[in-house]
Amino acid sequence: xxxxxxxxxxxxxxxxxxxxxxxxxxxxxxxxxxxxxxxxxxxxxxxxxxxxxxxxxxxxxxxxxxxxxxxxxxxxxxxxxxxxxxxxxxxxxxxxxxxxxxxxxxxxxxxxxxxxxxxxxxxxxxxxxxxxxxxxxxxxxxxxxxxxxxxxxxxxxxxxxxxxxxxxxxxxxxxxxxxxxxxxxxxxxxxxxxxxxxxxxxxxxxxxxxxxxxxxxxxxxxxxxxxxxxxxxxxxxxxxxxxxxxxxxxxxxxxxxxxxxxxxxxxxxxxxxxxxxxxxxxxxxxxxxxxxxxxxxxxxxxxxxxxxxxxxxxxxxxxxxxxxxxxxxxxxxxxxxxxxxxxxxxxxxxxxxxxxxxxxxxxxxxxxxxxxxxxxxxxxxxxxxxxxxxxxxxxxxxxxxxxxxxxxxxxxxxxxxxxxxxxxxxxxxxxxxxxxxxxxxxxxxxxxxxxxxxxxxxxxxxxxxxxxxxxxxxxxxxxxxxxxxxxxxxxxxxxxxxx
Numbered sequence: 001x002x003x004x005x006x007x008x009x010x011x012x013x014x015x016x017x018x019x020x021x022x023x024x025x026x027x028x029x030x031x032x033x034x035x036x037x038x039x040x041x042x043x044x045x046x047x048x049x050x051x052x053x054x055x056x057x058x059x060x061x062x063x064x065x066x067x068x069x070x071x072x073x074x075x076x077x078x079x080x081x082x083x084x085x086x087x088x089x090x091x092x093x094x095x096x097x098x099x100x101x102x103x104x105x106x107x108x109x110x111x112x113x114x115x116x117x118x119x120x121x122x123x124x125x126x127x128x129x130x131x132x133x134x135x136x137x138x139x140x141x142x143x144x145x146x147x148x149x150x151x152x153x154x155x156x157x158x159x160x161x162x163x164x165x166x167x168x169x170x171x172x173x174x175x176x177x178x179x180x181x182x183x184x185x186x187x188x189x190x191x192x193x194x195x196x197x198x199x200x201x202x203x204x205x206x207x208x209x210x211x212x213x214x215x216x217x218x219x220x221x222x223x224x225x226x227x228x229x230x231x232x233x234x235x236x237x238x239x240x241x242x243x244x245x246x247x248x249x250x251x252x253x254x255x256x257x258x259x260x261x262x263x264x265x266x267x268x269x270x271x272x273x274x275x276x277x278x279x280x281x282x283x284x285x286x287x288x289x290x291x292x293x294x295x296x297x298x299x300x301x302x303x304x305x306x307x308x309x310x311x312x313x314x315x316x317x318x319x320x321x322x323x324x325x326x327x328x329x330x331x332x333x334x335x336x337x338x339x340x341x342x343x344x345x346x347x348x349x350x351x352x353x354x355x356x357x358x359x360x361x362x363x364x365x366x367x368x369x370x371x372x373x374x375x376x377x378x379x380x381x382x383x384x385x386x387x388x389x390x391x392x393x394x395x396x397x398x399x400x401x402x403x404x405x406x407x408x409x410x411x412x413x414x415x416x417x418x419x420x421x422x423x424x425x426x427x428x429x430x431x432x433x434x435x436x437x438x439x440x441x442x443x444x445x446x447x448x449x450x451x452x453x454x455x456x457x458x459x460x461x462x463x464x465x466x467x468x469x470x471x472x473x474x475x476x477x478x479x480x481x482x483x484x485x486x487x488x489x490x491x492x493x494x495x496x497x498x499x
Contacts, residue, residue: 001247001273001280001315002173003062019191022216023047025366026208027223028196031061032172032351033344034223035179036102036359038188044367048188049217050180051210053195053224057176059482060225063319064351065245065269065282067258068102069120069167070095071147072350074132074262076139078327085142087376091328092143094373098356103168105356111178114171114272119257121150123158129263130160136262137162155255156268157308169258169269172352197486199229201341219366221342222334223358225322226470226484232335232380235452235484238322238346240471243285244294245317246302247271250279252310268309278314281305285349288468294318294461318461320471320482323348330379331358332365342366343379405431405455408447416442422458422465422476431455432492433465435476445478445489456489465489 023046027038030052038048052058070092079088106115124133137149140162150161180190198209199220206220222228226235254277258269267282283304284297298316305311324330324346331354334341342365344358357373364371409426415434417423422435424447433447433456445465447455454469464481465474473482478489 001245001271001278001317002066002171003058019194019213020047020049020189020215023049023189024217025049025219025221026051026206026215026217027221028199028208028228029223030056030176030180030190030192031059031223031355032057032176032179033347033355033358034221035176035183035190036105036355037221037223037344037362038183038190039105039179039186040359040363041366042183042186042188044363046366048183049215050183050188050190051194051196051208051215052190052192053480053483055192056180056190057173060319060321060351061176061355062173063245063317064172065267065280066170066172066352067120067167067269068099068115068170068352069164069258070099070145070353071120071122071140071162071164071167072348072353073122073260074136075327075350076143076145077132077135080139080142082327085139087328088139088143090373090376092140092145094357094360094377095350095353096145098353098360099167101360102353102356106170106175106178109178109182111175111182113175113178115168116170117166117168118269119163119165120167121154121158121161121163121257121259123154123156123161123259123261124263125157125159125261126263129261132262133160133162140164155253155257156259156261157264158259158261161259163257167258169271170352171271195480195486196224196228199227199341201338206340219340219342221344221362223344224483225345227334227343227345228483228486229334229341230484231338234330234343234345234379235470237325238330239325240288240320240322240468241285241349242288242292242294242297242318242320243282243349244297244301245280245282245319246298246305246311246313246315247278247280248312248314249276250310251312253279255279266304266308275314279309279311281309281311288320288466288471290468292457292459292466292468294459298461316461321349321351322346322471329354329358329377331361331377332374332379334379336380345379408455420463421460424455424457427492427494430492433458433489434494435463435465437463437476442494443476443478444492444494445474446492447489449485450480450487450489451483451485
């Protein structure tokens with residue numbers, strides 16, 4: 001909805017133009033986290049260059065529901081159980097400060113991004129859900145947030161909610177474009193259509209290699225979901241998760257607040273469009289190791305949004321994000337021995353506030369400033385992320401790595417899909433991903449993801465090949481859309497293309 005279409009990547013990339021050969025800081029990725037970090041570094045006096053493979057705000061940021069809030073479902077009760085009350089308090093402090101800082105930045109720079117104050121609610125209607133909400137209210141209050149437990153006059157089907165006032169929602173793409181404009185005004189570079197392939201680190205600086213250009217810098221920051229270089233193998237300690245959103249006018253609901261149900265799994269917020277007010281309904285989320293197709297999930301969500309909230313879907317889209325095995329994002333140094341490469345990933349679907357958390361933490365690390373939130377988010381932590389979730393993730397990935405190859409062998413080798421569909425088969429010693437676009441054209445590529453070799457699956461909603469293990473996404477012709485993969489899927493010639 002925030003883009004030119006529900007799954008579009010925004011306007012055509014501007015291209016690289018004249019890129020600098022040396023800057024103080026290179027940021028890879030022009031989503032909200034990358035742009036906030038680049039702006040923080042620029043305002044510290046550093047020269048910056050932001051390199052984006054697609055368009056500014058065009059991927060996950062542009063497909064988010066864009067809630068700017070420190071109330072993240074039932075995160076405080078989960079953190080209190082898993083890491084202790086002090087960790088929950090640090091998380092609350094970091095995100096509350098981020099909400100204020102991003103709001104102040106928007107106001108200070110005069111960015112027109114439909115920033116609208118609203119109260120955030122985590123709610124429930126079942127007895128089990130009500131107990132979770134009451135526990136969350138207690139944990140969030142103990143963590144330092146001024147929350148209230150609300151039991152009456154809710155705008156959505158719920159019996160109880162924990163409420164946090166003075167939060168906001170916004171248009172994330174307009175925000176990203178405004179931040180990019182300010183970075184350029186300060187003398188920085190924001191280059192679209194530039195895919196980074198390597199980031200090397202030495203004692204005296206880093207070298208960032210992109211397609212056709214190399215930039216030397218003192219520090220490099222990777223904000224591309226999983227990093228394109230991963231010496232600490234963060235990919236093993238995050239889980240790629242897909243979520244879905246439908247939006248449209250509602251016949252029965254005009255919410256002022258932002259809602260998330262812990263027992264029914266839906267998310268609701270209002271938004272304004274040129275055609276009038278709409279309600280965004282999110283839900284139907286799942287791990288990408290379960291499946292990567294999207295049409296069925298979108299259809300189910302659209303039906304639920306109509307039945308529960310009277311929403312007639314005008315827009316439909318999906319997004320994915322990574323959740324770490326201990327529930328806290330990785331923000332900081334890329335690896336234990338990295339002192340000039342930094343990373344921000346694993347936002348767990350709460351990337352709007354965590355983008356500013358990342359900007360503050362990483363700019364402080366680069367400038368040599370202390371930050372009280374660093375220890376919790378430290379991306380080099382290992383022991384804290386070894387959990388039952390880590391074992392489950394590892395098993396799921398291993399099962400997909402082997403099982404998808406076996407399933408491909410069981411399909412007829414000469415299978416060709418219908419228009420708008422894709423299939424993975426085993427042909428002449430290779431596992432091949434074959435898709436037929438809506439115009440009837442057949443595309444065949446090597447089905448092994450160029451990241452770590454998992455077999456891609458066909459996403460019928462977005463018409464893409466998606467890796468179920470680590471979230472890389474490819475166009476039908478194999479072009480990389482989202483990393484951590486940096487290289488395209490290899491084209492495979494077919495003796496019978498089905499034409």
